[in-house]
Amino acid sequence: TNFIRSVCGLPNIIVNVFDANTFQAWFNNDEGLPGQYGSDPVCGQDRAYNFQYTLTDSNKRRKLVEFLEMIPSGNFVVIRNTSGTDPNNNYFVDAWKSDTSYLGSNRSIYHHLYNQGFADADSFNRPRAFIFTYKKDGQAIATPKSILSQGVFDKITLSADYLTPDTTGTVSSPVFGPAIAWREFKWRGTTADATAGDQPIVNILGVKADGTVDTLVRNIAPIQQTVDISSINASTYRYLKLHMVNTDGVHHTPYQLNYWRLTYDPVPEGAVTPGLLFSMKDTVDVGEPLTLKLAFKNISDGVFADSIALKVLVYDRNNTARVINVPKQKKPLNAGEVLNLQLDVDTKQLVGANTLYVDINPEGNGQPEQYHFNNFIFRNFFVRGDTLNPLMDITFDNVHILNRDIVSSKPNILIKLKDEAKWMLLNDPSVTTVQVRYPDNSGSLSSNSVTRTFNFNSDTLRFIPATSAPNSSNTASIEFKPMFENDGEYELVVTGKDMSNNAAGAMSYRVTFQVINKAMISNMLNYPNPFTTSTAFVFTLTGAEVPQNLKIQILTVTGKIVREITKEELGPIHIGRNITEFKWDGTDQYGQKLANGVYIYRVLTNLNGKSLEKYTGSDESTDKYFNKGYGKMYLMR
Secondary structure, three states, X not given: OOOOOOOOOOOEEEEEEEOOOOOOEOOOOOOOOOOHHHXXXXXXXXXXXXXXXXXXXXXXXXXXXXXXXXXXXXXXXXXXXXXXXXHHHOOOHHHHHHXXXXXXXXXXXXXXXHHOOOOOHHHOOOOOOEEEEEEOOOOOOOOOEEEXXXXXXXXXXXXXXXXXXXXXXXXXXXXXXXEEEEEEEEXXXXXXXXXXXXXXXXXXXXXXXXXXXXXXXXXXXXXOOEEEOXXXXXXXXXXXXXXXXXXXXXXXXXXXXXXXXXXEEEOOOEEEOOOOOEEOOOEEEOXXXXXXXXXXXXXXXXXXXXXXXXXEEEEOOOOOEEEEOOOOOOOOEOXXXXXXXXXXXXXXXXXXXXXXXXXXXXXXXXXXXXXXXXXXXXXXXXXXOXXXXXXXXXXXXXXXXXXXXXXXXXXXXXXXXXXXXXXXXXXXXXXXXXXXXOOOOOOOOOOOOOEEEEOOOEOOEEEEOOOOOXXXXXXXXXXXXXXXXXXXXXXXXXXXXXXXXXXXXXXXXXEEEXXXXXXXXXXXXXXXXXXXXXXXXXXXXXXXXXXXXXXXXXXXXXXXXXXXXXXXXXXXXXXXXXXXXXXXXOEOOOOOEOOOEEEEEEEEEXXXXXXXXXXXXXXXXXXXXXXXXEEEEEEOO
């Protein structure tokens, strides 16, 4: 800009020309020398790039038109004018138009500038300055710009931005790969110019797994049409990119690339193929394994050399991702082979709507593939919850007792918990709690009673889980074998729930029972009495165990024994209140029917060599029916 100052003298037009390729200004001449292209002499070295033409001289106007016409298309042109205050010393646009009389039709300063986009040229009709910039014959590419002053004393400034070609350009390829081995780089190209000027080079870039890009091979020239790249480590650089730098300082044209190629051994490619195998329920019961069967095929010529990993996630109803651990699968998977997968998903914690995501050979596991979009599936499924309460059943020595019943001081208490959810096995001891309230010092239950919780860590309390899902019975058993050393009133408290946390009833199971450690037997009554066809026997036992021997003798009133009923005949007997399964039908030892009438009977017992003493409960008043241990019964057929 130090050589493109304003004019020397008034009125004049200054033309500056900038090369379309280099954007370098055209040089006119040194100070004091005649101007080129018929322009005025250069009036100062700081104006050596100006082409100045005096407007009042018709020959100079001719030379200006000829100069503007000879400027090659595409070059950038800046035109400035200076105008004095004396109208007689100016030459305005109407005068320019009249120059067509000797220059020819449509040939004048006006016509040229107007045709190049100076739309405001007709406004130069009085003393004023203007600036006009344009790209020769390039209005479609670069919009012309202009500005005019209001008078001769205001300052005008015009700024214009134009694009020009560079001497250097670049071309980058997409990534090639992934590869397990690199082979060769090949390329071919031609120049678009008749004379030499292109200086292209190609660089080979390697892309690491973390995205880092390294330049591996530099400055490959056109004479190197094939380059061996087998030394590039494909384990480090699974992908390569090509980068060409085009330099042409002569013609400013790019080198014409015909092709560039990288040859390599590709990684294998697999795809989920549900057309070969796919099976999965859309609805299962809670606890029921969700089984997915799915085929994955090697659809390439490569080999999956290592075991194939799986990434399995379940997005539950809260959209929380749960990781399902699955072991690696078949090794190796050769070209064309199919891997039939089966995986089971535990649904115990997945009640409601879920989405299963399975990704076979996930990215980053060490076995790259050509593509990954065909390696995974999403599948929705629903898990029905368990809302029904389990059932609990409790027996003492195989008997369902009532409140305040007498039980053995060493009872065998069996607690059974049953649930209808056949997949949610009752196999965890935490589904039940067992507590006993002990009598106070008076032998009764009160606020002073101590409550003890029993744990599953001894022979006293044993948990027997349900097994083998699906299990339609799904019953867990708890064997409780306590030892109550003190006589008195106790309370058993049991809570139960299933694996879905449904309680066995709204309240805990509670039953009160009595313990009498001393082995005794109450008066034995027959029922009904009188009887016609048969009669059973009712009695109460106390203590810890049933006597080894227990026998009922039935006699006539004269003392003759007509029938002896053994313990084995009587059926199951337990500590507490008993009603025999056996019913005497009024026959003798030989099965002969006895006559109607009164018969007497007694009970003989033996526990560890001793007879049991008589037990008289607080609510019993049966002694009046016995005489010295003998009772009476009436047979009436």
